[in-house]
Amino acid sequence: MQKLYCFFLLLLFFPFHTITAQQPQKPNAVEIYAQIQKLNFLGSVLYIAAHPDDENTRLISYLSNEKKARTGYLSLTRGDGGQNLVGPELRELLGVIRTQELIEARKIDGGEQFFSRANDFGYSKNPDETLAIWNKDEVLSDVVYIIRKFQPDVIINRFDARSPGTTHGHHTSSAMLSLEAFEKSNNPAFYPDQLNLTQLWQAKRIFFNTSWWFFGSKEKFEKADKSGLLNLKTGIYYQSLGKSNQEIAALSRSRHQSQGFGNTGVRGEDDEFLELLKGEMPKDKTNIFEGIDTSWNRVKGGKPIGELLANVEKNFDFKNPSASIPELLNVYCLLETLNENHWKPLKLEEIRKIIASCSGLYLEAVANIQETTHGNTLKIKIEAINRSAISMQLTSLKTYPETNSTFPVYDLKNNSSQSIDAELNIPQSIGYTQPYWLTEKGTVGMYRVDDQKNIGIPDIIRQVKVIFNVTIAGTTIPFERNIVYKYNDDVKGEVYKPLDIVPEITTSITDKVVIFNNDKTKTVGVTIKSGKDAVKGDLQLELPENWKINPKSIPFSLSKKGEEQTVYFQITPPKNATEITAKSIVLMDGQRFDKEQFNINYDHISKQQVLKPSEAKFIKLDIKIGNERIAYIMGAGDEVPKSLRQMGYEVTILKPEEITKQRISDFNVIITGIRAYNTVQALAFKQDILFDFVKEGHTMIVQYNTMDEFVTPNIAPFPLKISRDRVTDENARVDFLQPDHAVLNYPNKITSKDFEGWKQEQGLYYPNEWDKAFTPILSSADKGESAKKGALLIAKYGKGNYVYTGISFFRELPEGVSGAFRLMANIISLK
Numbered sequence: 001m002q003k004l005y006c007f008f009l010l011l012l013f014f015p016f017h018t019i020t021a022q023q024p025q026k027p028n029a030v031e032i033y034a035q036i037q038k039l040n041f042l043g044s045v046l047y048i049a050a051h052p053d054d055e056n057t058r059l060i061s062y063l064s065n066e067k068k069a070r071t072g073y074l075s076l077t078r079g080d081g082g083q084n085l086v087g088p089e090l091r092e093l094l095g096v097i098r099t100q101e102l103i104e105a106r107k108i109d110g111g112e113q114f115f116s117r118a119n120d121f122g123y124s125k126n127p128d129e130t131l132a133i134w135n136k137d138e139v140l141s142d143v144v145y146i147i148r149k150f151q152p153d154v155i156i157n158r159f160d161a162r163s164p165g166t167t168h169g170h171h172t173s174s175a176m177l178s179l180e181a182f183e184k185s186n187n188p189a190f191y192p193d194q195l196n197l198t199q200l201w202q203a204k205r206i207f208f209n210t211s212w213w214f215f216g217s218k219e220k221f222e223k224a225d226k227s228g229l230l231n232l233k234t235g236i237y238y239q240s241l242g243k244s245n246q247e248i249a250a251l252s253r254s255r256h257q258s259q260g261f262g263n264t265g266v267r268g269e270d271d272e273f274l275e276l277l278k279g280e281m282p283k284d285k286t287n288i289f290e291g292i293d294t295s296w297n298r299v300k301g302g303k304p305i306g307e308l309l310a311n312v313e314k315n316f317d318f319k320n321p322s323a324s325i326p327e328l329l330n331v332y333c334l335l336e337t338l339n340e341n342h343w344k345p346l347k348l349e350e351i352r353k354i355i356a357s358c359s360g361l362y363l364e365a366v367a368n369i370q371e372t373t374h375g376n377t378l379k380i381k382i383e384a385i386n387r388s389a390i391s392m393q394l395t396s397l398k399t400y401p402e403t404n405s406t407f408p409v410y411d412l413k414n415n416s417s418q419s420i421d422a423e424l425n426i427p428q429s430i431g432y433t434q435p436y437w438l439t440e441k442g443t444v445g446m447y448r449v450d451d452q453k454n455i456g457i458p459d460i461i462r463q464v465k466v467i468f469n470v471t472i473a474g475t476t477i478p479f480e481r482n483i484v485y486k487y488n489d490d491v492k493g494e495v496y497k498p499l500d501i502v503p504e505i506t507t508s509i510t511d512k513v514v515i516f517n518n519d520k521t522k523t524v525g526v527t528i529k530s531g532k533d534a535v536k537g538d539l540q541l542e543l544p545e546n547w548k549i550n551p552k553s554i555p556f557s558l559s560k561k562g563e564e565q566t567v568y569f570q571i572t573p574p575k576n577a578t579e580i581t582a583k584s585i586v587l588m589d590g591q592r593f594d595k596e597q598f599n600i601n602y603d604h605i606s607k608q609q610v611l612k613p614s615e616a617k618f619i620k621l622d623i624k625i626g627n628e629r630i631a632y633i634m635g636a637g638d639e640v641p642k643s644l645r646q647m648g649y650e651v652t653i654l655k656p657e658e659i660t661k662q663r664i665s666d667f668n669v670i671i672t673g674i675r676a677y678n679t680v681q682a683l684a685f686k687q688d689i690l691f692d693f694v695k696e697g698h699t700m701i702v703q704y705n706t707m708d709e710f711v712t713p714n715i716a717p718f719p720l721k722i723s724r725d726r727v728t729d730e731n732a733r734v735d736f737l738q739p740d741h742a743v744l745n746y747p748n749k750i751t752s753k754d755f756e757g758w759k760q761e762q763g764l765y766y767p768n769e770w771d772k773a774f775t776p777i778l779s780s781a782d783k784g785e786s787a788k789k790g791a792l793l794i795a796k797y798g799k800g801n802y803v804y805t806g807i808s809f810f811r812e813l814p815e816g817v818s819g820a821f822r823l824m825a826n827i828i829s830l831k
């Protein structure tokens with residue numbers, strides 16, 4: 001065997017290749033073989049859309065698994081704006097969940113994940129609205145940067161830039177920005193500062209991934225002339241994997257659990273169609289890479305690498321992958337001698353993984369705890385084992401942060417495990433574990449990321465790691481592993497979690513919005529949690545001077561790490577209506593701790609820690625309320641009852657089976673939760689009882705329902721037709737159609753000021769046709785659209801009032817929007 005010696009080069013941290021701290025991948029021979037084929041392919045595709053779930057996993061899987069291309073998905077946003085089907089997290093915490101779901105999806109379909117700084121702020125009807133809220137220049141800069149960094153040969157847009165208004169404004173914007181970036185990424189006049197970190201790049205062609213959806217129906221798409229389109233036959237059956245391409249794509253798509261996108265795979269022929277937008281159309285309409293050299297010849301000095309790898313493929317022994325190691329080591333050394341170029345670090349990282357897999361080389365560093373604090377001594381257990389006949393030594397170990405422990409050279413004999421103990425101190429210079437895009441406060445439309453190097457990186461950037469320098473048959477190769485935590489769960493078995501650096505103390509104000517509806521003092525609880533043993537300090541709530549607080553400061557001491565204690569402050573609001581942010585602060589040993597810790601634990605994603613400023617909104621309302629007793633019938637789930645209680649109402653949650661004539665006679669008002677008539681089957685049989693309740697002189701308030709199936713055709717006592725009408729601009733002017741109506745005057749005088757400071761939207765799924773018994777109260781419109789008058793409809797029925805409203809109370813009340821409280825109080829007070 002020819003021995004090649006190459007020297008350990010300073011290990012580069014590739015920002016686009018972060019290793020996640022979960023179950024380590026343990027590829028089998030078939031998977032290793034596929035990785036070798038990929039190592040010998042130098043072509044790439046970047047797929048671009050707006051949200052987690054926009055991506056076409058069938059196409060991503062096809063490009064990655066069939067074409068062996070480096071395939072990226074750039075989702076401009078992290079999907080914060082949606083609803084969460086697996087738990088209570090919303091907004092940026094939901095974005096953290098969706099980020100992880102995309103990372104997990106890519107592990108299945110073989111793609112790589114990227115994001116821009118754009119925030120999914122909620123629905124927008126067209127790109128004008130989107131780009132007025134995103135910082136267009138910053139998002140474009142990010143798309144250009146990721147293109148320059150990823151260097152795709154081909155770019156594919158999910159959406160059509162030419163049809164604004166036909167889909168979500170984020171979608172059309174993603175296509176527009178992608179087209180613009182296709183040109184600008186190769187122009188040094190644009191974003192020249194990026195060129196310190198990357199280089200100009202011109203993708204060869206850009207496509208739009210059309211489908212029947214864009215044609216209105218499958219039938220229309222079937223009939224359409226597709227002769228001008230690139231046609232990829234994606235219904236591949238991967239014999240060696242035992243799965244069809246669509247089955248892999250379905251497994252990937254099913255990772256989107258927070259969106260409820262479980263997907264069943266199919267088998268058989270399948271087509272994807274791509275419309276050329278710019279660049280040169282391939283003559284062969286099935287060859288996306290036509291005219292692009294996707295071999296090692298595209299790299300200077302790469303030809304012999306391609307030849308060697310062709311041999312490795314040809315000689316690969318599925319019963320003994322380690323037989324490929326001598327040739328792979330030759331490739332590794334050749335790779336190291338190449339001049340620096342785009343592919344070198346990517347391919348070095350790939351081949352390191354392949355060599356480890358072929359030799360059964362297993363390397364792991366496990367901490368004794370999942371959470372650690374600065375200054376703590378972390379004990380780690382290192383495992384290194386070679387499971388091949390190839391001669392190997394663990395020549396040196398390097399840890400970040402550095403350890404004082406010293407290590408000899410360990411001989412890694414076949415199937416003989418080395419267990420090594422080490423200790424390291426966590427310095428302040430390594431920040432708390434935190435999604436880097438949430439460290440600084442952003443705007444409604446943008447995350448703030450100050451370090452250009454981090455743009456595009458999907459995941460938390462972890463800094464506590466071990467580099468194993470392993471000498472394999474004379475060649476020393478560095479292998480990097482994040483330090484992880486693992487334990488055995490009696491039900492789940494082996495569970496991996498990332499190592500998190502946490503503050504010594506975190507606090508949490510129990511209610512994130514506290515409503516003061518009169519001058520009375522309220523009790524506010526704050527929970528203190530210790531990140532280490534034996535902490536002692538003082539807790540304070542920071543409030544403006546005109547708010548009274550008692551006591552001013554609460555001393556505490558907690559003896560055990562993880563221990564929690566809740567303490568209480570008496571808060572008295574000022575006379576006038578106002579809204580403030582209360583901050584919870586701990587002073588300990590002269591240091592100030594002001595963070596709240598959120599732990600996100602789900603089985604389908606890696607455990608996530610998010611740290612946010614520990615604060616809550618305190619709102620003194622100028623509001624009058626009646627003494628109505630309210631029954632609330634939950635729909636799909638909302639926090640309106642909690643807000644109503646904060647306003648001072650007595651609220652009872654009524655189960656559908658409790659809706660009886662006798663039971664509801666205890667109440668003055670019945671409110672149905674959001675989408676109740678889409679989700680609560682039993683309501684179909686309760687309408688008579690509810691309408692009689694109204695007839696007898698009470699009020700029933702029905703909040704929004706979507707156009708999905710209704711549990712009953714008669715949701716109101718009079719005809720009413722729900723539509724897609726909505727007002728998404730929360731700042732749109734609201735006109736009063738009936739200025740003298742009681743609902744705008746009693747007990748609170750509603751003015752245009754009450755529609756200021758609303759969040760995300762005004763309302764959705766407004767009725768667009770209604771019986772003349774209904775009186776429309778409000779009118780408003782999104783830019784360029786006709787006025788929508790269905791936001792709040794009131795009908796007299798018998799002696800009572802039936803109210804239908806698409807106003808987003810479910811969003812505005814938990815956010816503490818005072819005008820929404822005042823309007824709701826008036827609806828409840830209708831006589």
Ligand SMILES: [Zn+2]
Pocket residue numbers: 050051053054168171
């Ligand atoms: Zn979308």
